[in-house]
Amino acid sequence: MTVKTRFAPSPTGYLHIGGARTALFAWAYARRHGGKFVLRIEDTDVERSTPEAVQAILDGMTWLGLAHDEGPYYQMQRMYRYKEVIGQMLAAGSAYHCYMSREELDALRAAQEARKEKPRYDGSWRPEPGKTLPVPPSGVQPVVRFRNPVDGVVAWDDQVKGRIEIGNAELDDFIIARADGTPTYNFCVVVDDWDMGITHVIRGDDHVNNTPRQINLLKALGAPVPLYGHLSMILGDDGTKLSKRHGAVSVMQYFEEGYLPEAVINYLARLGWSHGDAELFSREQFVQWFDLDHITPSAAQFNTEKLRWLNQQYIKAADNARLAELARPFLVRNNADPDNGPDLAAVVALVKERAATVVELADAATLFYRTLHPAPELLAQHVTPDVLPALADLAGRLEGIDWERGAISAAFKETLAAHGLKMPKLAMPVRVLVTGETQTPAIDATLALIGKEKVLARLKAAL
């Protein structure tokens, strides 16, 4: 049997971090077993589904590198199939028309809640042997309900949570087609998973309660029941449910904040899954290791600090030319022109050890492309009158050398020796004068990249 998994988002918003992890796990499972990964867009909620959201989900998956082998399928394009199956179920008696109005239903639920009961449909229109059904009111479009078994339990061995059993007594006859004829979620999922030959349903655990209904439906249809694995939810940094408040709405936001997709993948993989003590591993390694047995059944809290650390590890290891291209737009945003100054890849090589994100990388690179004027208090603090002679001496020595790091370093050391100073005493004022900052890479390497002319001009301006 070929493994087939699917990711089935509803296009009502962006691909958020929880959805991304679900997609990652479903993708990895298919890859791990040489199977297929299906993308299915569940757009039957016409009110809330948008083409923009579909695109956003596609973009997010692409950025993360989660390619699907089949699809995307769109449920709205499969209406003919759902209607066909509903017709069959009606004919077979496993589904029936229900004429209870919304108002009646609301009243029923309200009464049940008042009695502290679990709100559920009471089966008024459910056909039973020897039971006389009410007369269908005229002018009312009926919904179609599934005739759920009354007795027994539905059980499955959840691939992450273990065995789960739910009594049929807890379930009611849920609606599979609305009054306007459109099918509902639980029904479409079942028909799709069946038609598409899905073998492993890996999804969020908010679907645990839907699973028994879907299994009953599958059985009524004579369809095979796939294996289910329910992933617990991801909580925000503050331990509460993820929402817009946490700024983690869309995975693309991580792109905008300067995270590398491989870092996000690595982080997400470790959130709720583990392989011994392994923390830092490639996508390929992840696919080789991934299994359902080591998924944590409880909810996990998102930790931006750790994501940052991982991202930093990936930035340090990343190719300079690639990082340069990624940083370029952020440099431009900083009003720096990356084409007017030292080679960006060389700058990136120098600053990447002190950047946790591409944004920070660009920020650190900015001083190489823009004249930054030091704040007066920095000048007052570092460029004190007693270092002026040493600075003048240094400027003189720099003027006569070949402009490369080793020679610059030598000029510093000679100046230090001549004036009996320690490195920071001289390097800090130079740093402030030339870059406008107190935090830069090693001063000799920094000066080497900025260029002789600019360095000398800025130094002399202070003397």
Place this chain on the structure above:
RNA sequence: GUCCCUAUCGUCUAGAGGCCUAGGACAACACCCUUUCACGGUGUGAACCGGGGUUCGAAUCCCCGUGGGGACGCCA
């Protein structure tokens, strides 16, 4: 309210009855390295929710509490 799931350092987690005086990682703190800031290195503090069982032995199995989460839609 009913049903379902869940519970190890602040956080992510290792742990499948003895290998656990509970391991790793992020974060914190200290020290080292050092040309500022970082990086890197070394080290320290930090957890099995509570109570009952089962067992020679329980973080691991069972039960009951408690905390957290989810579901109970003509949403998905």
